Structure formats: structure tokens, C-alpha cells
Amino acid sequence: MKTTLLVVLVALPAAAEESVLSKLSLGLDTVGAISLTQARTQGGIGGGVQAAFSFDEHWLVHARAAWLWGLGSHTLFHAGGGWQRAGTWRPLFRGDVTLGLGGSLDFSVGSTPPTRAPTVGLVVGAALLRFQVGRVIVSGLELEAGVSTEFVSVGPRAGVTLLSLSALLE
């Protein structure tokens, strides 16, 4: 079943040809993310916007901003780049720097008071369920993991893009 699906997807060249001509895409995401360190817990679920610029059929840079609710509300920025497969099935592998600003549960660590610094992170992500049909790119269950810090302690961070919908511009 899996092999059949891959064959069908790879055999659809039209969308891939079009994507080479389209450099810029804009889209919307539904996102969940969590960052856990000794000094801060920050996370939530929400939505955001994204923009990507393709250098060729494989390599791209992108930026995202998402607004998440759960522990108060906070804004999560991503900026990074990645590699995507050519064709209708367009899995993307990326690496990003993240910046979290706003609501969080903050803790003192030893004699260090709760910090007011933003949360900075490094993540790698994979969008395996990502497809391009015409000028539309749809991606589901995109996963990412990495580390984050608020300059007091370091801990894991993880995220999931439940659904992403973007359009290639002319």
C-alpha cells in the first residue's frame, strides 16, 4: 500500500515543474509547541502564518510566527531553512531557530530569580505528510524537536504543526 502510494505520487510531474517556477509561498498553520526547562515552561496551541522562499526545487528558507494559548499567550517565531523533495509528495526536512515571547510559567533556579529573557531554541523538523497539488502545499502532522533556553537553564522543546496550508505565489 505504501509503495503504491509513493509510486503514484512520484509519477505526477506537473505540479513539480510548476513549483520550480514559483519562488515564494505564504500560508497558515495550526501549531502546538512546548518548551520545558528548569526555569521556564512555555507552550500552548494556536495558529500562525508562514512564508517560504525557494532557491531551487529542493532548497528553501522560511519564517513563521505563531500565537499560542495554554500557559497565558505567547508568540513563537521560527526562522530557518530546509530541503524538500521535488514532486507531488514534497517531504520537507528543516532546521530552525526559534524565539518565544510572552506568557510562561517561570521559576527561580537556586538563587537566580525567574528570568524575563525570551526563550530561544534550536529545532529540527520533518514534514513527511507534505504534498503539492498545483500551487497549493498541504502538510499534516509535521514534527519538530530540539532544545531551548531562557539563558538560565537548557531543556527540551517539541512542536507539532497539525495542519499547514500554503500557496505558491505567481
Place this chain on the structure above:
Amino acid sequence: MVSRLLVAAFALSACAPGVVDSATVDKARALATEVDGNRVFADIEALAALHGKDTRVDCAGLNTKADTWCNLTNTASRTFVADRLRSLGMTPELDTIDTHPATTNVFAELRGTSKPDEVILVGAHFDAFFMGADDNSSGVSVMLEVARLLANRPLARTVRFVGFDHEEIGLVGSTRHVKSQAKPKASLVFDCVGFADDAPGSQGSLPGFPTPSAGNFLAAIANDVSRPQVEQVLQTEGGKSGIPVLAIIAPGLGAGPLSGNLMRSDHAPFWLAGESAVFFTDTANFRNKNYHTRQDTPETLSRPFLTGAAKAAVMSVVAWGDAP
């Protein structure tokens, strides 16, 4: 647009934390050395004894677990608080509201010397299940120790001591106080400040709360509004209380779904009103298996921890009350 947002966000996050001048810090720490742990513990024993023999609150219609709710008392402990505040030269007032059962707060003020219109509130609930040693005779006794130490040494700002009634029924007294009294500049609320356990694994927690394994720290809980006040607490305390102090800051007003457990006492009505309040606690049932049981008795409490909590309280109130 994004760059503007980033600049604004960095500017906000770089705001200077609450800072207390060194003279006030020195004064606060000096006064904290006068905390009498034996006196605090004696007050807990007296209050627990009063709860043990006091008339139970009428639990008819409360429609909840009878063994606990029909062992709630508040009358003798309220009288104890009022009498003590009176003996310290203050004039306690009673504020009664017509609830079922009736709710009566008691409060008194030490007038400030140079900024009397600015009020620092120090409060604890005096109603308790069973003997209520940790919950909350410990908090009431710490409040009374702060009152004793400040009674003849008024601060620049007015200090209002409040015994809240019927916290256990649903923060009834504190909600009443927030709605009926002038807004304080800062508030310090105690609930369960006497139980500690050094054993690894003795501290319970929740996902997202990286608390230490040993239940021997005092939690100083704030929200974004009271963040400057808890920063001042940490700066002034500076390890001088003799017990670990863990600050926890809830986002926003603190009312989010994942931070709701931080709103389980009389500071919550202040938070919801957008007012500054810091909550001192031993984390109650996340550490103390005697919480809301007949076993919540004085001999289960830690005198050193209680003394440390009282010292941290004294330092906090002096810092807020005297800092320029």
C-alpha cells in the same frame, strides 16, 4: 512589522526587575532575626486546640463530603486573631457578609509613617478543617508574628493584617475583602507554611512544574502583575530565611487552564481583580499527606521551616512597606 514586534518584545522583556534599596534590605534582614519560632509554634498549638473544641460550622446544604465539611471551624480562631491584633495596639474590625454559613473577616491596620495611603496587605485564612495546624493555623501564626514585630516599628506604608474567613468554602472572605476594601499596593497571603520533608521524593508536582524532589522549600507564587514583588522578596530574602525559597510566576493573571493549581487560596481574588498578590505556601497536599485530615496536627509541622517562613514573610513586608 515583525522587526518592530521583536524590538518591542525585547524592550519589554528587558524591563528592570523589582529592586529594593540596600538600606531597606538591611533593615528587613535585621528585623527577621527577631522572629521567634517558638512563639509562632505556640500560636499554632493554641489555634489548633481552639479548632479542636470550637463549634462546627453549620454544614447543612454544603452538599459535599460530610466528614470533612462538617468539621470546619472559624469562630474561636477569629476571636484569637482579633484579640491578638488588639493586644498589639491595633483596632480590629469585623466585616460580616450574609452567606450560608455567615462569613466574617477580621482586619486591622498599622498606619504608615510617610505613605499612609499606600497599603501592604498581609493575610491568612483562619477557618480550618479539624485542628488545621498546617492549614491554616501556620499561616495565621506567621501573620501574627509579622504583626508583633511591626507593631512598635511602623513602616512607611500602612500594613493591613487580614484574617480571611471561609477560604475553605471557596475563597469567600478574600473575595469579599477585594470587593469591599481599598486596593492594596501589594499583598502577601499565607496558606500552609509549616510542613516540610527533606526526604527525596517527598514533593509531589504536576507536569510542567520542575519542582525539587524534596519537599523542604517555601513556594513564593506570583503572577505577571506581582512579578516585581516576588523579585523583591527574593532579593531581600537572599538566603537569610534559612530555608529554600522557590519563586513560581504564573503567566498573565494566572487564570489559565494549566496554571489553575496556583490559584487555590486567598490570593486568587486579588489576581483576578488585577491586583498584586504573592502567595507563600508549603504546597499543601503536594507535600503534606495530612492535608484536610484529622492528622493535620502541630506535631507534624517543622519548627525550622516555620521559622524560616516567618523570616521570609517579615523581610517581604518590610521590603514592600519601606522601599522608596
